Amino acid sequence: MKAIKLRLALICLLCLFPSIHYANELNDLLVTADIERGSKVSISCQACHSIGKGEPAKIGPNLFGVLGREIASKKDYNYSAAFTEQKGSWDIEKLDQFIQNPSQIIPGTAMTFPGIKSKADRVAVIAWLRLQSDNPIALPPSSFKGETAPIVLTEEEDPELALLxxxxxxxxxxxxxxVCHSIKLVVQQGLDRYRWEKTLEWMVEEQEMDRLDEEHQQLVLDYLSEYFGVDR
Known part of the structure; x- marks a missing residue:
């Protein structure tokens, strides 16, 4: 009987190892996270969510102070049943798992976002979101002791980036x-700057895309008209 209990205890302990390793790795990555990259990655979030303190909800709830917040707790937002059934708060691990594959972590969610597949990008945006708070949660203990270059998105992590x-x-x-469609749809086009601008306007007016700020829009239009213009 003692031998059986010992085996069961060992099995339970071994089952915990992947989770412990995952948490430790995530904590180490957050120490060296590229906050500036996180701000760029947050463009994907801001298509449906407001970020600033006190800003009204958009298609999704406001994300200011999301880390450490109880799930489905914003009073000004009507959550789906899939979300209201969730228990607990948004910690770093749970948020990382969710933004990697929302529909897998919370089946039945109305959120259509396919997720961020790059671990480097997820860590960066979580580190950035952590700072969007009056009281940022403390980072968990990390085994990291040295210095290293920030992890960056590589084409191997997201093949669609290689198309650009x-x-x-x-x-x-x-x-x-x-955030809304495959990059393959972009690279099939050959439009002049005027047509690209009209396409963005159509997406805002008809497809509920969030309007880009002037600097961001000009940067996007510059790139699209140069690499996917009529003379490509």
């Missing part, structure tokens, strides 16, 4: 467009 030629505005176009 390298150039100024490439990442902004990727994060702006991929």
């Amino acid at each position: 030629p390298k150039g100024k505005g490439r990442e902004e176009v990727f994060y702006t467009c991929s």
